[in-house]
Amino acid sequence: MKVQIKSSENTIEIETNENNPLVAFAKNSIFINAYCGGKGVCKKCIVKYITNPPQPTDKETEIFTKEEITDGYRLICLHKLKDNDYIEVFEAKPSFSKIINNICVDDDKNYIAIDIGTTTIAISLISNGKHKDTLNILNPQVSFGGDVITRIAYSNEFSKETLVSVLNSSITKAIKTLKLKHNINSIKEIVASANPTMIAFFLNQDPKSIGEYPYTPPFVGSLKTKWNDIDTYIPPIIGAFVGSDITAGLINMDIKKNFLFIDIGTNCEFILKYKDKIFAASVPGGPALEGGGIDYGTIAKDGAIESLEFDSTLKIKTINNKKPIGIAGSGLISAIALLRQFEIIDTSGRLLESWEIEDAPLQLINRIKKNGFLLDNNIFLTQNSIREFQLVKASLNAGLQLLLNKTDININKIDTIYLAGGFTKSLTKKELINSGLLTLDKEFIFLGNSSLNGSTQLFCKKNREFLENISKRISYIEIANENNFQELYLSNMDFK
Ligand code: FES
Numbered sequence: 001m002k003v004q005i006k007s008s009e010n011t012i013e014i015e016t017n018e019n020n021p022l023v024a025f026a027k028n029s030i031f032i033n034a035y036c037g038g039k040g041v042c043k044k045c046i047v048k049y050i051t052n053p054p055q056p057t058d059k060e061t062e063i064f065t066k067e068e069i070t071d072g073y074r075l076i077c078l079h080k081l082k083d084n085d086y087i088e089v090f091e092a093k094p095s096f097s098k099i100i101n102n103i104c105v106d107d108d109k110n111y112i113a114i115d116i117g118t119t120t121i122a123i124s125l126i127s128n129g130k131h132k133d134t135l136n137i138l139n140p141q142v143s144f145g146g147d148v149i150t151r152i153a154y155s156n157e158f159s160k161e162t163l164v165s166v167l168n169s170s171i172t173k174a175i176k177t178l179k180l181k182h183n184i185n186s187i188k189e190i191v192a193s194a195n196p197t198m199i200a201f202f203l204n205q206d207p208k209s210i211g212e213y214p215y216t217p218p219f220v221g222s223l224k225t226k227w228n229d230i231d232t233y234i235p236p237i238i239g240a241f242v243g244s245d246i247t248a249g250l251i252n253m254d255i256k257k258n259f260l261f262i263d264i265g266t267n268c269e270f271i272l273k274y275k276d277k278i279f280a281a282s283v284p285g286g287p288a289l290e291g292g293g294i295d296y297g298t299i300a301k302d303g304a305i306e307s308l309e310f311d312s313t314l315k316i317k318t319i320n321n322k323k324p325i326g327i328a329g330s331g332l333i334s335a336i337a338l339l340r341q342f343e344i345i346d347t348s349g350r351l352l353e354s355w356e357i358e359d360a361p362l363q364l365i366n367r368i369k370k371n372g373f374l375l376d377n378n379i380f381l382t383q384n385s386i387r388e389f390q391l392v393k394a395s396l397n398a399g400l401q402l403l404l405n406k407t408d409i410n411i412n413k414i415d416t417i418y419l420a421g422g423f424t425k426s427l428t429k430k431e432l433i434n435s436g437l438l439t440l441d442k443e444f445i446f447l448g449n450s451s452l453n454g455s456t457q458l459f460c461k462k463n464r465e466f467l468e469n470i471s472k473r474i475s476y477i478e479i480a481n482e483n484n485f486q487e488l489y490l491s492n493m494d495f496k
Contacts, residue, residue: 001083005030006050007091019080021047022143025089026166031138033092035119035292035299037146038077041384042297047076050086054079092138094174095301101131101453102252104460109188112175112230113455115245116194116202118148118266119290120299121171122452125178131456132182135174136301140166141201146287147266148197152211155201164204171202172228190232191455195243195267199234203227215240215478222468235458236471241282241480242269247471248454249420251463252447255470257415260400262438263450264289264421268396271474274409278470281477283399283485285392289329289421294385295372298326305331305375306426308338314363316376317426324376327385330427335381336389337434339364339373340495347495349390351383390493393437398488402479416443420450436495 004013007030018024022038022045025031033044043063049072056069057078064073076087103126105111111126121139125132141163144154155163175187192202196217200207203225205218222244223234235244246261246269253259253273261271268285271278291297291304298304302318303325309315318324327335339345342360344352354368367374372382404411417440419432427446432438447453457463479485 001081003081003084004050004086006086006088016081019082021076021079021081021087024081026140026143027162029166029169030089031092031140031143031166031170032076032089033138034077034142035146035287035290035297037142037144037150037292039146039293040075040078041293041295043075043295045075045077046090047074048072048088049074050088051084054082094135094137094177097134097136101134101456103129103131104457104463105129106460107188110184110186111459112178112187112190113452113458114171114190114192114194115449115452115455116167116171116192116198117245117290117451118142118195118198119146119287119292121174122449123171123174123178124452124456125182125184126456126459127182127184133178134452135178136299137170137174139198140170146292147284148195148207149211151201152197152207155206156208156211160201160206164201167198167201168228187230189459190227190230191235191248191458192227192232193235193244193248193451193455195245196237196240199237199243203234210240217243222471233458233464235455235467238280238471238474239282239476241267242271242280242476245451246271246280247467247474248458249418249447249450250470251454251457251467252450253418254416258413259416259418260411260414261418261420262396262400264392264396264419264437266290266292268392268399270400270403272403272407272409272414274407274413276473277407278474279403279407279477280474281399281403281479283395283480285395286388288332288385288388288392291326291328291332294327294332294388295382296326296375296379297332297385298328300328300330301325304328305335305379307331307334307431308375310338310342310361310364314367324379326379327375327381329421331375332381332385332389333427333435333437334431335373335375336386336436337431339381340436341434344368344373345386345495349386349493349495351381351386389435389437393435394489394492396437397439397492398485399479401488401492402482402485403477406477406479406482411440411442414442416445418445418447418450420447439496
């Protein structure tokens, strides 16, 4: 079939047999926001049909006005492509950030550090021993599934090459943008950190073994290789679900302490260090805390709601104080913590109706509407988003309990908890505890994107040697497939 696609740059005609629009678009290098991987929950994949639009679904009549429906606005993941469709798309825009990463390089050459997240990719340029810029782009593979297991299934069933090529062309384009912006000709080396599935696609390896028992990655340990003719270093991979994104983060930790490191994302990984022993484990998380899979969710960017504060009035804080555009992972945690504090969400996770609430400020009660708790003009914390959060909370706490049981380490012996993830550093310990995400009363240190921060510090010999030595001491513990994981998972679903 033939389909015409209009973007801000041009109109192209594609010829395709693929009726999944997200996949057809991605195969033709058109990447639109699709954080939930086509599940119909993120409401980001908005397009406008220029030719006859399909019948709107119930979801679409809920989120679009009558005029918008008549004008042809739809969520494209809810429809199939038809011959002669003519559709206007709104492509995912890259964003620059000036995060000050810690750097460790041995010379003044140009380097690239990449964190290939399942949802977003961050690419930092280092030049003359300084961090120049970071470019954040959407991982174009979201069109093929929101999590690594779905993408491995797509790769097995259809085409690994498509997943490899969309990923590599996006990263190549982003590096080119950074080079042009900063007038740089050549890159001496890349450090790329990611989970083992993303690394496999990045290096054109088959990730199949990661998705099948006994769940093994294509390689363990570190790797020096070439990517597009550029020298590339991959920090050590520990197991199928504990990758170089986790080990790179170890650079930021005080290895003399007894600590627990938790990276919360689509997958939740743990590193537990006690005396001379270091263990690693992982459990599935879900995209909720990266703003995916939740209603009105967004990645952490300008305008994303990152925290709520109630002190006689409700204050909503957004990233860089911009107009609210959606809820970031930290905003979700903060909102749930506040509503739990006033028992507006009950222990089962149900958002109560106004008349059921006994003792909460009227200002908060008045924000309870049909769609959920009103955060800002047309942005709601919905019941669905609370449920998505509960899934992450349950998985994380069940995983942690199993890890502590299996290693026979008493949590009271741990000095510090390092926390990394797609949420921002604006979170407080109180919010983490009130939301039920973590119940441990310990010192918390927020690391932000520890994978990228670690990668920018791995261009020097000293740090690389340190990391290689530490990583060899890590024992991988399988917990997600333990018999009692499911039981613990269910028992951690409710709020206490
Ligand atoms: S990709 Fe369509 S709603 Fe998320």
